[in-house]
Amino acid sequence: MAIDATADIHPTAIVEDGAEIGAGARVGPYCVIGPEVVLGEGVVLQSHVAVAGITRVGAGTRIFPFASIGHAPQDLKYRGERSELIIGANNSIREHVTMNPGTEGGGGVTRVGDGGLFMMSVHVGHDCVVGDGVILANNATLAGHVILDDNVILGGLAAIHQHVRIGRGAMIGGLAGVVADVIPYGSVIGERAHLAGLNLVGLKRRGADRAQIHGLRAAFGELFAEGGSLRERADGVAASHAGNPLVEEVLRFISAESSRSFTVPA
Structure with a gap:
């Protein structure tokens, strides 16, 4: 176990042997950190956060209570193969968010970029690739193998079908079910989403x-x-x-x- 001397670990937290915790990181009450987890410099786990699997959390990322990060994918084809979840720097991961690692069939890695905001109960499924500066509002959901380019915004309760690509700067309205690719800068609305124009505000x-x-x-x-x-x-x-x-x-x-x-x- 490699815990930097400047890291702050609450006495009720469980940090398993082998975990790495960087300088100035803070692990709050009742958190559970698995043996192959790496927390970067200045990472903050507020309380009751569970981080498992082969998971790397980038510097300055903050994770809020009851988030479940790096646990086994929700995929019936998953057979326990080793796979990873890589989260970038300076993200805000709010309460009850779930992020799963990859699977053998999808390349074995789920990647999340830098500077994102993942609001309450967001789900990032296996083998997703999420860019920088994204915003996923409450209860937005990514199925497996989804690609979100930089600066994409998903409204509350939006759901993205597996293997869909969302181009850079696109905005997806709340409650939209997106089953097909969305062009960069597109603005999408509807129960079964359709293209309503361009995300001019974002541009x-x-x-x-x-x-x-x-x-x-x-x-x-x-x-x-x-x-x-x-x-x-x-x-x-x-x-x-x-x-x-x-x-x-x-x-x-x-x-x-x-x-x-x-x-x-x-």
Whole structure:
């Protein structure tokens, strides 16, 4: 067991032999830390947090009471194979959040980026890849193998189907069930989600160039016009909006391989 001398471990916490706890980390009352857990510098586990498995928690991340981190995946195909959960730095993981490690069938690793906010009762399923700066509101759920790019926002009770990709800067409305890929900067609503437009508020907050935003809006209209397939229309958009990095990001997303279709306007 490697516990830095500056770490603060509450006497009621259980830290199993082999765990590593970094400088300035704090493990609060009644937490349970497994033998292959690594807590980075300044990590705070407030109380009643259980961290298991081969789990690494990045520096400055704060985990709130009753979170369950790194326990066995909720996948009937899981047979106890060794797999990992890697959580980045400076995340806020609120009460009752669950994050599962990967499975052999999905590459064996679940990855969570830096600077995310995971509100109460969020679930991050096995083999997910979650980018930086994401916000998942209360009870949002990721099934297995989901990819969330940077700065994605999920509203409360949103549910993302397995193997779905959500592009950078997209916003998913509360209660939406998303069963198909969502383009970068898309704004999605509905019980069975449909594309309602672009996440213009998010683009403006992140300081996107106004002319590029206007170009993206025009490209959006062309991409989802009637006639031809989406990929055929994408070829036309590529020619008419060359040099706009926002449009180019959306086109790269559309052209990438995926096992899902795309979320489109109603």
